[in-house]
Amino acid sequence: MSGSLNPAALARLLGQWHSGAAPAYRELSDVVRLLILDGRIPLDTALPSERTLSATLGLSRTTVTAAYAALREQGFLSSGQGSRGRTCLPRPSGQAGGLGTASLSGAPGLAVPDGVIDLAYASLPASGEVVHRAFAAALTELPALLPGFGYDALGVPALRDALAARYTAVGVATSPAQILVTSGAQHALNIVLRALAGRQDKVLVEHPTYPNALDAIRARGCRIVPVALPPAPEKRWDMEAVESALAQQRPKLAYVVPDFHNPTGRLMTDTDRRRLVSAAAASGTVLVADETLRELNLDGREAAPLASFSPAVVSIGSLSKSHWAGLRTGWIRASESLIQPFAAARTTMDLGGPVVEQLAAAHLVRSLEEPLPARRAALRKSRDVLLDLLQEHLPLWQPERPDGGLAVWCRLPFPSSTALAVTAPDFGIRLAAGPRFGTGGVFENYLRVPFTLPPDKLETAVLALRSAQDRLDSSPQLRRKLKDSPAVAIA
Incomplete structure (x- = not known):
């Protein structure tokens, strides 16, 4: 088991959660649900009791009880003993479409068709x-x-x-x-x-x-x-x-x-x-x-x-x-x-x-440093190009600017990472869905996008991502196409 979360730690994760735009119990349950989906609260973690959390947040116990009940109804909290349920994800339903709980498990050696841009790997060609x-x-x-x-x-x-x-x-x-x-x-x-x-x-x-x-x-x-x-x-x-x-x-x-x-x-x-x-x-x-x-x-x-x-x-x-x-x-x-x-x-x-x-x-x-200055300079350029392309063509995505490495970790506007990975090959790209980077199917709100390609191919890749996103936006039922998704190897 992943252990338990004390009320002070949960309060710190919640931050300024209550805007007053909706009933407090609903806002509380929504924020906890997003924390679970983002992986900030691990699965199989016992949440604080209703009594201790209500005291820490300065809420009525009725409000916390209602929030926990909503999480249980949505499938994000087990029934548990008493009020100490454990975090979980909804079981996939053929009619609900789910939240993309199917992860794309590794399958080394999976062939990539000719002409498909492979964004599942974050790796460079040889330093010549x-x-x-x-x-x-x-x-x-x-x-x-x-x-x-x-x-x-x-x-x-x-x-x-x-x-x-x-x-x-x-x-x-x-x-x-x-x-x-x-x-x-x-x-x-x-x-x-x-x-x-x-x-x-x-x-x-x-x-x-x-x-x-x-x-x-x-x-x-x-x-x-x-x-x-x-x-x-x-x-x-x-x-x-x-x-x-x-x-x-x-x-x-x-x-x-x-x-x-x-x-x-x-x-x-x-x-x-x-x-x-x-x-x-x-x-x-x-x-x-x-x-x-x-x-x-x-x-x-x-x-x-x-x-x-x-x-x-x-x-x-x-x-x-x-x-x-x-x-x-x-x-x-x-x-x-x-x-x-x-x-x-x-x-x-x-x-x-x-x-x-x-x-x-x-x-x-x-002679470790010999190829590195040129490689770093090329990667810096590609990183900046990718970030600019994402801002231009996918303005609702929230990419994190990396200090180094080979990829950008992007927060998506809704939990569609697996659906994007399933749809993307139709537009000539191969992706690694966010849940591959965590346990239990979380990180549906995230996608890793490498910047190891030259700028012209990065533009092609981002335009393909935009097309895949547009298809999902216009056809929500495609998000349900998860069960038969191909396995993806990741580097």
């Missing part, structure tokens, strides 16, 4: 000549390794040396013995989960978060503890909620993306990083920091790596977002005491990564 040169250099070094067996669960020494030097240079003293090379960041997370978390162990995540991480946590049989991110324009983490969840739930692991968070593009401040590390230490939780987007800093805002605040942090990285996903090279940086268990867990999946790719990756890590 830089990657080519790295592989050419790797081939010249390969003969020296051919007398060996080619198996190395820890990784090729040259790459581990380069990664250790890179971490040390950015303020996280690291030895090669603290590095385990993996076949990408997803592989790294699976190794960490297999080594440190068992079935039914709790894993805290930001909500929303990276969909493939959610898939890995579920596949391990762990229980997800979602902690909501505040909506824009607050542009921060809700550290009070994080600290409360860590103290109450005491999860085994916490998976976080502090550097240009996927999908919001936010950068966690150093102050919040200190609070996070302190709270995790107090709860006995291992922090797993996904740093795959750290190099895509578009506005020059600085923050120290999470591991610089505590040697207990486990860092995950890869070259997939900064250089090329085709490299399939990632890593884990952790204390030496954890690297050996990680290596042992890794051997249950594979016996080591491809040698040539690791040799090439070592060259790329040693």
Whole structure:
């Protein structure tokens, strides 16, 4: 279960909720419903009792009772025992059309028809000549390794040396013995989960978060503890909620993306990083920091790596977002005491990564900055173009301007994300619906839109989004077309 919400925390989430435009019970139920749909109140969370919430909000108990009754009638609150129902979503109904509770689950390798613009992936093409040169250099070094067996669960020494030097240079003293090379960041997370978390162990995540991480946590049989991110324009983490969840739930692991968070593009401040590390230490939780987007800093805002605040942090990285996903090279940086268990867990999946790719990756890590200024400049331009296009063609959408990363997280005017994803291929685009980024089908009010395409294709994509939106606006019944929606793989 996701735990309970105390009345003070709910009051803080509600904000200035009572406008007087409708009866108080209706406004209260509407705001709580939107908080559930947005993921700010996790599913299966017990709401405060009627008595305590009425006292905190200064309302009559009759008003709170009526609001809770409305939420139960709408399917957003279970009956529960007494007045402490738990948050939920309405069951899909063939006649109601629902609120898009069907999520588009991951299906790696799903083919995209020719001519369709794929916005389900947030990834870049290879950094051209830089990657080519790295592989050419790797081939010249390969003969020296051919007398060996080619198996190395820890990784090729040259790459581990380069990664250790890179971490040390950015303020996280690291030895090669603290590095385990993996076949990408997803592989790294699976190794960490297999080594440190068992079935039914709790894993805290930001909500929303990276969909493939959610898939890995579920596949391990762990229980997800979602902690909501505040909506824009607050542009921060809700550290009070994080600290409360860590103290109450005491999860085994916490998976976080502090550097240009996927999908919001936010950068966690150093102050919040200190609070996070302190709270995790107090709860006995291992922090797993996904740093795959750290190099895509578009506005020059600085923050120290999470591991610089505590040697207990486990860092995950890869070259997939900064250089090329085709490299399939990632890593884990952790204390030496954890690297050996990680290596042992890794051997249950594979016996080591491809040698040539690791040799090439070592060259790329040693000259990591070479392609990045040009890539960042291109991404800044594409980000600004996308934001301008959205404002022009979809003015009711509310995109959050990201500090970095590869995508814009957009709030939609009504909960139609899955319906848009189902309709979009008719207009030549493929989308990842908002519920893919959360648990239990929430985030129907959101859509992630990557800006990894060149400006001309971005314009084509936004015009297609506008056409899909127009169809939904004119044909609400299309929002019901959910059951047979195709699965979507997301990066």
